[in-house]
Amino acid sequence: MVSPRLLFAAPASGSGKTTIVCGLLRALKNRGKGVRAFKCGPDFIDPLFHETVVGVPSGTLDLFFSDRDQLRRLFCRHAAGAEISLIEGVMGYYDGLGAATDRASSYEVAKALDAPVVLVVDSRGQSLSALAALIGFLRFRPDSRIRGVIFNRMSEGVYGALKPEVEKLGLRSLGYVPRAPEVMVESRHLGLVTPGEIEDLGQKLDVLAALLERTVDVDGLLKLAAEAPALIVPPAPPLPILPRTRIAVARDEAFCFLYRDNLDLLEDCSAALTFFSPLHDRALPEETQGLLLPGGYPELYAAALSANEPMRRSIREAIQGGLPCLAECGGFLYLHRELEDMEGRFHPMAGVLDARAYRTSRLGRFGYITLSAREDTAFLPVGESVRGHEFHYFESEACGDALHAQKPTGNRGWDCGHSRGNLLMGFPHLYYPSNPKLIERFLRACAKEV
Known part of the structure; x- marks a missing residue:
């Protein structure tokens, strides 16, 4: 090319x-x-x-x-x-x-x-x-x-x-x-x-x-x-043929950290993406079969997110009712019981996780990581891994231990993440193309092919 x-x-x-x-x-x-x-x-x-x-x-x-x-x-x-x-x-x-x-x-x-x-x-x-x-x-x-x-x-x-x-x-x-x-x-x-x-x-x-x-x-x-020479590009490995599923993706001022490649992979696997706003909409889109809560700056909009109680309730009830969900970093913060804002005030959030998320003065865990399952989860079984990264000043009373994060150099690693039924959430930002099988399992769960 x-x-x-x-x-x-x-x-x-x-x-x-x-x-x-x-x-x-x-x-x-x-x-x-x-x-x-x-x-x-x-x-x-x-x-x-x-x-x-x-x-x-x-x-x-x-x-x-x-x-x-x-x-x-x-x-x-x-x-x-x-x-x-x-x-x-x-x-x-x-x-x-x-x-x-x-x-x-x-x-x-x-x-x-x-x-x-x-x-x-x-x-x-x-x-x-x-x-x-x-x-x-x-x-x-x-x-x-x-x-x-x-x-x-x-x-x-x-x-x-x-x-x-x-x-x-x-x-x-x-x-x-x-x-x-x-x-x-x-x-x-x-x-x-x-x-x-x-x-x-x-x-x-x-x-x-x-x-x-x-x-x-x-x-x-x-x-x-x-003057750049033509590139020779090998063909991509085939992707599975999956049922059409409707995935709600949070995207607004508070949730804006989305990898284009992640969305492309979902669409390549037959997902129909519907974008919605936890800030401005009142409920999840109709006929939602799966939910993505990406990272962003929920701490800057904590009061407004909290004030939108119908959306908080809609998301909480959907996840508790079994809706498959991937939540990372800012999306993970939103699922807490309470989130601290930049002025030190705590605000009620979705309440899926009974814990507080709070601000710290420094980066505690950051950089590239390889995530492996410490226990079988709905989308990532023991023996598989997915790549991602962490970068956050906020911390949780309950970071979880369903996954193990390992840095690519040195010996540093830590446990993180929660897996509950069809929910996988934690601080790491995941890069889906590093393990397409994770997304295949997620979409099959959305289509109830599990």
Whole structure:
């Protein structure tokens, strides 16, 4: 498959990747280009910004969740028909699963997709030293795949002086971005704020796109992307033919952490997805046969979620009546008896789990995990596993012990999760394609084929 593509990486988080990628997506869309966006790693929030700019969901590219062949299939599926795809890296370019490995890094994704890399170098407080950092990244691996550079927070004068030096290295000097605080995105405890919380986001994106058209060689980026070779993609393993089932998926301001690949797998297995809002709707959709409660920010909307007592009752009674349900992180918090908000007040929630969920001051458990069943559950039996990740400042009085989470490096692991009949819930965010059989069992339970 021929698919023009670029991966944007950086020496470290906070270098400006998201801002620059979103600005370029907007600039390309304003030019009338058909663009697609992707994000390396397990992040949910950056893809929400991509989706806001492009108008279609952003894809996840992660070599812990997927092997090389599956990664290529997922990329080609979502990039089909696009004139160019922009891939945003994660953390530092070579940072992988552990402190001293590049496994599952942006670098590994670039190799798997044979993608040219543009390094975004944050140059605040630097001039020639920015070039030293660039040279280090270029030489750290013989096949670095770095083909060009954009300097962030650099003045026009400094860029003009450094550009000839960059070109002596055999790299393309593709522009600079001056300091522009008016288009920067603020952060909170789980990362960036979500797009819906930024006033006049569309106007800010247009301002950013216009700025990049002046200071970045967008035509040069298009030319570099077109040099990416065709990808050979092996066929996907067949999926089972399952009965049509209607799955209610929570999606609103409070529940917005959804992997596109998870939803695609459900639909590929004949599920009909119906989106609803625990904040604004009064009951589950009619004829619901299964329920997904994903992660998000329920702690920011705890009062409003609590005030919607009819929805809390609808969900509680449906689950207690045997409705199959997968609930993770924010969805898990919602199923507690009470949830603490950001001001320290507790609010009644759905009450499926007789426990409180409360705020802590630090990340207790975070990062990639492989989950295995400690006991047979409805959807994951002993002997099978599914991959996922945890990232949360909130804690529960009852985290559960139906599953065991194991970090991919080192010896750290912990028990977590609850399995009750047709309910599987806990803090981990699951990546369904890492074990499609879990979803097959879930959908068979929804169709009452158990």
